């Protein structure tokens with residue numbers, strides 16, 4: 081096997097060029113086999129096999145720097161840098177990350193996970209190189225989906241005046257997770273399909289080369305390419321900005337890419353190499369269903385179907401259903417997604433009300449201010465964004481939505497630990513970054529019915545409001561507890577005394593387990609379903625203080641700025657000696673693994689919580 085000859089970085093350079101295609105096939109087979117067990121970003125990686133090989137053949141890592149935008153397509157890079165064994169435990173607790181990690185390899189020069197950062201980071205590495213007199217090559221690889229993100233344009237704008245080499249590889253598969261959207265996508269499509277141009281260009285080059293002194297003329301043309309291309313390329317957007325444009329080149333043709341990368345290395349400014357690839361290449365189910373195989377669960381290789389079909393509804397399904405109902409009831413309800421049509425469950429809404437669904441691309445900041453505009457214009461926008469990606473839009477929430485008290489509903493999916501995507505994707509900061517904003521109201525449902533009730537409450541609330549709900553199965557317990565949602569009011573589930581669990585959202589289910597264990601150990605235990613993280617229910621806090629020895633706040637968010645902190649402040653305000661134990665995510669980044677393992681690791685599973693409560697109670701005795 082050729083792949084076995086690759087034990088470390090740059091070993092690929094010893095492979096015979098006639099074997100490149102075979103190696104590419106072995107890499108594909110390897111990735112399909114391994115990911116069928118572990119899950120992972122299959123489609124993007126299958127599309128980037130030859131591109132990654134060409135980059136590794138052209139560069140000298142780790143001296144040269146290779147930055148992967150989002151980083152979900154870096155698996156071949158991991159394989160070619162001696163991390164083959166890591167694929168057995170890909171994205172598992174203690175195992176190899178699904179994204180580039182500086183601490184994992186010296187060939188990973190910049191950590192990524194959120195999109196559209198690679199050109200900024202690459203430009204920083206270029207400047208650092210130049211200031212320190214370095215000569216290494218810096219390459220940022222960005223997808224066409226990631227090129228819809230605002231940061232990428234800010235960086236291009238900045239890179240345009242560069243007078244030193246910086247290579248940007250645009251890996252264009254015409255797909256984000258779902259179909260790519262917007263004007264840039266259309267522009268790239270035009271470039272890609274400008275066969276006429278390609279034929280003319282190649283035709284002219286070939287004819288010229290055959291003429292006496294033709295090579296020289298071609299060289300001259302390449303030098304003066306800007307004016308030459310002006311004649312035949314539609315738009316020339318990048319060149320007009322001051323960024324040399326090379327391509328488009330077939331991203332599955334290694335010799336063609338080696339040639340263009342060689343040319344790119346010679347430029348004395350920022351250069352964009354436009355590479356055309358196919359998402360999911362070489363695995364028929366992934367070619368047919370690119371969205372499903374973007375981030376795949378373990379699957380059957382023969383059929384491409386999930387190894388464990390899902391039998392229960394998750395919170396995204398509930399949100400999806402309630403959105404279609406809200407859309408039917410009120411024509412003013414509109415929905416916005418930032419390139420996560422499938423992930424947020426808005427596809428059904430799009431199918432039913434296509435004119436009321438806006439996929440704005442990977443542009444969370446724009447999504448929020450755009451929603452503010454929709455609200456100012458009299459509509460009822462629902463912005464559905466994952467907790468960790470909404471981090472980007474803090475100022476837009478504060479400055480454009482809340483300061484004007486505009487009725488925007490934030491549906492915050494993946495709030496809490498998300499598992500195998502790891503630290504870049506854990507949604508454990510939203511309570512902190514939202515609670516500090518005046519006029520923001522935040523809710524979290526205890527079960528699937530409550531998410532539905534909260535959405536209905538939110539849509540008629542008339543001011544900024546957020547609902548956070550976690551990844552995974554929607555809790556179907558506590559069905560009988562369905563008191564109407566009232567602004568700022570919690571819900572009392574059990575009133576026994578001694579220990580009072582004040583649990584928010586996903587932690588209500590854990591609180592039930594904790595209560596059972598405490599009851600078995602002889603403690604009485606009340607549970608309050610907080611419902612609102614802001615404003616908190618002060619009456620409920622007072623009741624808890626007056627009737628219990630210990631209040632335990634429980635939330636899937638970091639402690640700082642979270643729900644528990646507010647309860648603690650309120651308890652202090654009552655000037656009681658009531659004790660508060662805060663169960664929250666610790667002040668560090670939580671890595672990848674299953675949510676269950678991670679909850680144990682950070683001491684937030686029922687057993688760990690009970691241990692901590694018992695210690696507190698024993699100390700109090």
Ligand SMILES: Cc1ncc(C[n+]2csc(CCOP(=O)(O)OP(=O)(O)O)c2C)c(N)n1
Pocket residue numbers: 124127150152153193194195222223224225226227251253255256257359374418419420442444469472
């Ligand atoms: C800020 C942010 N928003 C959303 C995402 C989720 N996301 C991960 S990859 C991706 C699509 C990227 O498309 P592209 O760059 O074209 O790469 P491809 O997967 O097609 O190779 C999206 C939307 C993210 N990682 N970061």
